[in-house]
Amino acid sequence: MNALIPRPRLEVAPGAILVPDWLSVEQQRFLVAECRRWATAPVPMRSAVVPGGHKMSVQTVCLGWHWQPYKYTRTADDVNGAPVAAVPDWLVDIGRAAVAAAYDDPTAGERYTPDTALINFYDEGARMGMHQDKDERCDAPVVSLSVGQSCVFRFGNSENRNKPYTDVELHSGDLFVFGGESRFAYHGVPKVIAGSASPDIGLPSGRLNITLRDTGMS
Ligand SMILES: O=C(O)CCC(=O)C(=O)O
Ligand SMILES: [Fe+2]
Numbered sequence: 001m002n003a004l005i006p007r008p009r010l011e012v013a014p015g016a017i018l019v020p021d022w023l024s025v026e027q028q029r030f031l032v033a034e035c036r037r038w039a040t041a042p043v044p045m046r047s048a049v050v051p052g053g054h055k056m057s058v059q060t061v062c063l064g065w066h067w068q069p070y071k072y073t074r075t076a077d078d079v080n081g082a083p084v085a086a087v088p089d090w091l092v093d094i095g096r097a098a099v100a101a102a103y104d105d106p107t108a109g110e111r112y113t114p115d116t117a118l119i120n121f122y123d124e125g126a127r128m129g130m131h132q133d134k135d136e137r138c139d140a141p142v143v144s145l146s147v148g149q150s151c152v153f154r155f156g157n158s159e160n161r162n163k164p165y166t167d168v169e170l171h172s173g174d175l176f177v178f179g180g181e182s183r184f185a186y187h188g189v190p191k192v193i194a195g196s197a198s199p200d201i202g203l204p205s206g207r208l209n210i211t212l213r214d215t216g217m218s
Contacts, residue, residue, distance in 0.1 A: 021173045023145060058120045063086065095114045137216035139184075167190075
C-alpha cells in the first residue's frame with residue numbers, strides 16, 4: 001500500500017461498506033493490547049472445531065456470547081466451560097460509531113447495540129472459508145475491524161458461496177460493515193498478505209479481526 005494515496009470509501013455491495021483507515025494508530029495499539037488480554041482469560045483463544053471434525057485455522061475468543069460452530073452460549077462449553085468476558089461499553093461505542101460512519105447515519109449508529117464480539121487471530125497461513133454469519137437471531141449489521149497484517153477479504157452474494165463475489169484488501173485500521181441487503185452475504189478470507197505487517201501497532205505478525213454483532217438473544 002502507498003499510504004500517500006488515500007483509499008476511497010467503497011460500497012462493495014448494497015449495505016456492505018469498506019471505510020479505509022478508520023481506526024487511528026493509537027486505537028489499533030489499544031485494541032491489540034486488549035486482544036492480548038482477552039486471548040488468555042477467562043477463556044483462552046482457540047481454534048474452533050466444526051461439526052465433522054475439521055479444526056479452523058483461525059483462532060477465536062469471544063466476548064458477551066461464546067460462539068462455537070454453530071451456536072452462541074454464555075459459557076465456553078467447547079473450551080473450559082467458563083463464562084465469557086463482557087463486551088466493554090467502549091467497544092459498543094466503537095460499534096455505534098462504526099455503523100454511523102459506514103452508513104453516514106448517526107441514528108443508525110445510536111440504534112446499534114452489539115452484544116457479542118468475536119476476536120479472530122490469523123497467522124500468515126490461516127484463512128476462513130466462505131460462510132454466512134447466520135447464527136444471530138437479528139439482522140442488525142456486522143461491524144468488522146481489522147488490525148495487523150492485511151488480508152484479501154472476499155465478499156459474495158446471499159445465495160451461495162460462489163461467484164459473483166468481490167475481493168478487497170483489508171488493511172490495518174480498516175472498517176468493514178455489512179448490513180441491510182448484504183447482512184447474510186457469504187464472505188471469507190482467502191489469504192493473509194505476506195510482508196504486510198504494520199510496525200507500530202504492537203503486533204509483529206498476523207492479523208486480528210474483531211467482529212461485533214447483535215445475537216438477538218437474551
Ligand atoms: O476476518 C475477517 O475479516 C472476517 C471474519 C468473519 O467472517 C467471521 O468471524 O465470521
Ligand atoms: Fe463471518
